[in-house]
Amino acid sequence: MNESLNNLNGVKNTNISTIYIHIPFCKQACHYCDFHFSTNIAQQDLMLSCINKEITLRKAYLPENTTIQSIYLGGGTPSLIKIEYIALLINNVFKNYKITEQPEITIEVNPDDIDEYKLKRFKQIGINRLSIGVQSFNNNNLKYLNRAHDKQKAIKSVDLARQVGLDNVSIDLIYCIPGSSKNILLSDLDTATSLSPTHISAYSLTIENRTFLGKLKSIGKLQEVDEEESAQQFEVLMQTLEAKKYEHYEISNFCLDKQYSKHNTNYWFNRPYLGLGPGAHSYNLTSRQYNIANNKKYIESLNKGIVPFYKEELTNTQMINEYIMTSIRTKWGTDTKKLLLNHGYNLLDKKKAIVASMISTDLIKLEDGIIFLKSKGKLLADKITQELFID
Numbered sequence: 001m002n003e004s005l006n007n008l009n010g011v012k013n014t015n016i017s018t019i020y021i022h023i024p025f026c027k028q029a030c031h032y033c034d035f036h037f038s039t040n041i042a043q044q045d046l047m048l049s050c051i052n053k054e055i056t057l058r059k060a061y062l063p064e065n066t067t068i069q070s071i072y073l074g075g076g077t078p079s080l081i082k083i084e085y086i087a088l089l090i091n092n093v094f095k096n097y098k099i100t101e102q103p104e105i106t107i108e109v110n111p112d113d114i115d116e117y118k119l120k121r122f123k124q125i126g127i128n129r130l131s132i133g134v135q136s137f138n139n140n141n142l143k144y145l146n147r148a149h150d151k152q153k154a155i156k157s158v159d160l161a162r163q164v165g166l167d168n169v170s171i172d173l174i175y176c177i178p179g180s181s182k183n184i185l186l187s188d189l190d191t192a193t194s195l196s197p198t199h200i201s202a203y204s205l206t207i208e209n210r211t212f213l214g215k216l217k218s219i220g221k222l223q224e225v226d227e228e229e230s231a232q233q234f235e236v237l238m239q240t241l242e243a244k245k246y247e248h249y250e251i252s253n254f255c256l257d258k259q260y261s262k263h264n265t266n267y268w269f270n271r272p273y274l275g276l277g278p279g280a281h282s283y284n285l286t287s288r289q290y291n292i293a294n295n296k297k298y299i300e301s302l303n304k305g306i307v308p309f310y311k312e313e314l315t316n317t318q319m320i321n322e323y324i325m326t327s328i329r330t331k332w333g334t335d336t337k338k339l340l341l342n343h344g345y346n347l348l349d350k351k352k353a354i355v356a357s358m359i360s361t362d363l364i365k366l367e368d369g370i371i372f373l374k375s376k377g378k379l380l381a382d383k384i385t386q387e388l389f390i391d
């Protein structure tokens with residue numbers, strides 16, 4: 001087991017977890033987005049006081065003796081709300097939970113709603129990692145996605161972060177945008193790497209039904225990027241970032257110098273997490289909990305001291321499949337010994353023929369009972385996952 005796995009892996013650190021706080025407000029609706037948010041920020045005061053209530057009400061959710069290694073403010077657009085409110089949330093988490101000595105504290109920001117003053121204040125209140133929603137440096141792509149910034153603002157936001165000493169910067173990129181191309185992706189990656197962010201998350205555009213793009217698709221006005229082009233763009237992504245020394249540590253995530261996202265690795269290592277705010281999800285190893293994704297109802301309920309959620313008890317089959325689905329995508333792979341130990345499931349026995357065929361076709365490798373995707377397998381990660389799922 002390598003050192004980084006030792007530090008991060010849930011097997012060794014079962015008492016580690018993370019907190020996610022969902023801020024459900026955005027300036028405008030991006031055309032691809034189906035996260036929970038509202039463009040009406042009039043109720044931000046009420047909302048923030050309710051999330052603060054939830055922070056105290058959910059204290060017993062995580063397993064006893066849990067230490068929080070990461071606090072993540074996501075959304076929505078947390079950088080839209082008053083900094084004093086963000087400071088209050090962070091202080092409240094520190095007051096009510098056991099936090100590790102040097103927690104990762106991330107805030108998601110959009111390039112158009114940060115400036116030097118805001119970034120300096122973020123640093124003062126303890127934020128040490130920025131996740132910047134760049135998505136593309138191409139103005140046509142940005143318009144197509146209905147982002148509120150342009151290329152120059154995106155570049156400036158990363159530069160500004162550096163100037164104020166917020167060095168741990170992740171940027172989000174989207175590829176496989178209809179009407180875009182491999183060359184545009186290459187240019188995006190060139191610009192991105194020239195700014196040397198410590199971390200890059202790059203997602204292939206998914207067209208969700210409820211979104212503006214989904215509606216265009218349903219009336220035949222949007223042609224999705226086909227499978228072949230999509231695979232080629234993914235290869236461009238992998239090759240370009242690896243050539244620039246970015247480690248491909250999860251299908252959609254790359255980093256410099258082992259600066260893995262603690263927040264994301266917590267999910268992938270199947271550790272518990274607490275999600276606060278409307279639409280946030282939580283996981284305590286045996287069940288998932290989903291807060292209501294409705295601002296008005298969330299506020300009404302919290303005002304009565306009740307967290308509105310529904311809960312799903314996980315079956316052993318669900319737990320096995322979720323572990324396979326998340327772990328196979330990472331550089332740490334799917335540990336079949338862990339499946340046997342924790343869930344009594346002998347994957348290597350049950351899927352013997354499939355695993356053998358995937359090894360012989362160079363899609364995966366098996367080392368010490370751990371299944372790893374090979375380069376070719378990364379292109380077919382979803383299909384491989386489906387085939388490894390318990391029947």
Ligand code: SF4
Pocket residue numbers: 025026027028029030033034035037075076077110133
């Ligand atoms: S800013 Fe983020 S959360 Fe808000 S609409 Fe755009 S993609 Fe969705």
